[in-house]
Amino acid sequence: xxxxxxxPRHLVRRRGQEARLRxxxxxxxxxxYWYRQLPEExxxxxxxxxxxxxxxxxxxxxxxxxxxxxxxxxxxxxxxQVVRGDSAAYFCASSLAGGNEQYFGPGTRLTVT
Amino acid sequence: xxxxxxxxxxxxxxxxxxxxxxxxxxxxxSDYFIWYKQESGKxxxxxxxxxxxxxxxxxQRVTVLLNKTVKHLSLxxxxxxxxxxxxxxxxxxRAGNQFYFGTGTSLTVIP
Numbered sequence: 001x002x003x004x005x006x007x008p009r010h011l012v013r014r015r016g017q018e019a020r021l022r023x024x025x026x027x028x029x030x031x032x033y034w035y036r037q038l039p040e041e042x043x044x045x046x047x048x049x050x051x052x053x054x055x056x057x058x059x060x061x062x063x064x065x066x067x068x069x070x071x072x073x074x075x076x077x078x079x080x081q082v083v084r085g086d087s088a089a090y091f092c093a094s095s096l097a098g099g100n101e102q103y104f105g106p107g108t109r110l111t112v113t
Numbered sequence: 114x115x116x117x118x119x120x121x122x123x124x125x126x127x128x129x130x131x132x133x134x135x136x137x138x139x140x141x142x143s144d145y146f147i148w149y150k151q152e153s154g155k156x157x158x159x160x161x162x163x164x165x166x167x168x169x170x171x172x173q174r175v176t177v178l179l180n181k182t183v184k185h186l187s188l189x190x191x192x193x194x195x196x197x198x199x200x201x202x203x204x205x206x207r208a209g210n211q212f213y214f215g216t217g218t219s220l221t222v223i224p
Contacts, residue, residue, distance in 0.1 A: 004156075091157070
């Protein structure tokens, strides 16, 4: 039973480019959460999605960031026109239902040069 | 040793001693709590959880205590081992929505 999968594990982008981060939840999980983590800091909630629905995006910056979780395929976190401040580790977690135990993926480490 | 996550972000203990990591949560409406362990370069790993209708839960070498009166959560690790060295986060959940994570406490086990 595969856990939460994220790819790529490492992503390097130049300022102004787009970054696409993918997350495949655990089998049977329909709830996905995205978090951002800066070095030596905790996890900051970004967005909570169910299939085809955004439930809570209160932690997502208003501009350049978007997320989706289509009926088929992985959840995508998209960052347009990346800036150096976007450099961070981005973690995805999935759960069977809201408010239940979340299982985390290994993260995508984004570096903006 | 004992540490409050927000004020003492690092904790060092001797191998074989017990560790206590503390966490203060913010919302009295939070009804579900999880402790996670995060090793360097990896994603957080579930350790143990507890719901607000309980005040204690035990796992293998770990115990979580919940004091709702003072909104305090603690993680006790028995017979700490070098493999326990990591950053530990508490997370609180309110009404099935998003989780809020604490700052974290870095545990170092001295052989």
